[in-house]
Amino acid sequence: MISDGQGGAIFTWDDERGADSDIYAQRINAAGTIQWTGTGVVICNSGGNQNYPHLDTDGQGGAIITWNQPDNIHAQRINSTGEVQWTANGVDVCTQASTQTSPNIVSDGQGGAILAWGDWRSNGAEGTGVDVWAQRINSSGDVKWTVDGVELDNSLGNQVSINLATDGQGGAIVSYDDFTGSYDVSAQRVDLDGNVMWALNGTVVCDATDFNYIQEVISDGQGGGLFVWDDLRGARVQVYAQRINSSGDANWTADGVRTTVSTISSSQGQNTERPSIVSDDEEGAFLAYKGDAGGDSQIYLQHIYGNGSNEWASTGIAVCTATGNQQHAVICHNGPGDVIIAWRDPRSVNYDVYASRVVNGTLLAGEGGNGGNGDEPEDEEPPAIPGSGIFLIGSISIIIVVLITTRIAKKKRIIYK
16 A cells, blocks of 8 residues: 555455456545545456555555556556556566566656566476566656666575555665575665666665574665664574665664564574564664564564764664564554554454554553544455565555455455555
């Protein structure tokens, strides 16, 4: 889900109302009113299954959407009134003979977008290794780089879980989990013209002992990126962070700085959930994450400055310590020093959605959180992208939460609040 720039949102999903899985999109305004066709606009309903849609803004109130179909990468643009702008069922981004999967996308700031995906072409048979490839598409739906994309990393092993952030100059910072016997975090920068800017096969963000994975990246506002990930170098999973500058050099301690303490991690088979990160607009970031101290998991907040130091000691601010395993925390920026955190919460037997607001280190909504799903007798499940939990968009005084509800009858619907 993305902001429409007017207090509303545009979101996309894969939809099985027909014989196959298709791609749909919808827009809601700031009042919560559906703006396009009631059941969503068809983005692609050609033969076979279309999956894993992601989107970003086109800079004009619409969106560019990318997805798998079924083993290649495609894209479509939709304008602010819900009209698709390119070829019916989308344009080809990559149709190379091998398998491509799990595309992600970021705006290029010029009405187009940069897409990156996992690709098997350089490793022969499927299963011998997946690499990272990318392509830029302009506002007219034309690919701008080499046909079928530019290779960003072809090192041994698998490069997966691709995320993107703008570099602020029309290019992108691409981060990914790099599996070569153990999981590490790597990243690459590609400019507007498709030139790879950092070291061959990417810059190492973290290759500390054991598993470092489930990363996210945002722009640092200076041509580089701020990265967070789950880290198993110690006895328990911890949340670490790193800043990589525009030249691909680490600005903080090698292999990252720890944002949590050992009591917030894994226990009794539970792992730290992927931290959610948002810029503080001052070269630092706020992080929301799940942790536990030997019992139920809880939601915490940390602020990390542009120099890599934490604002709050120990575990940070306890956003929610209610009974039950709170999880899938997401965060949005709501102004200087002001953030809103939402999460899934089972305190009322079923999983509901709660939210709290923190301003300048003070928890405004009570520690247990506000919200919930009313009296719905069902679980609120994470939406289509695995592990992402709830999507949260923030603008001053406006928050939109989109979730998918699993009904007792096992059907699904999209709810926005």
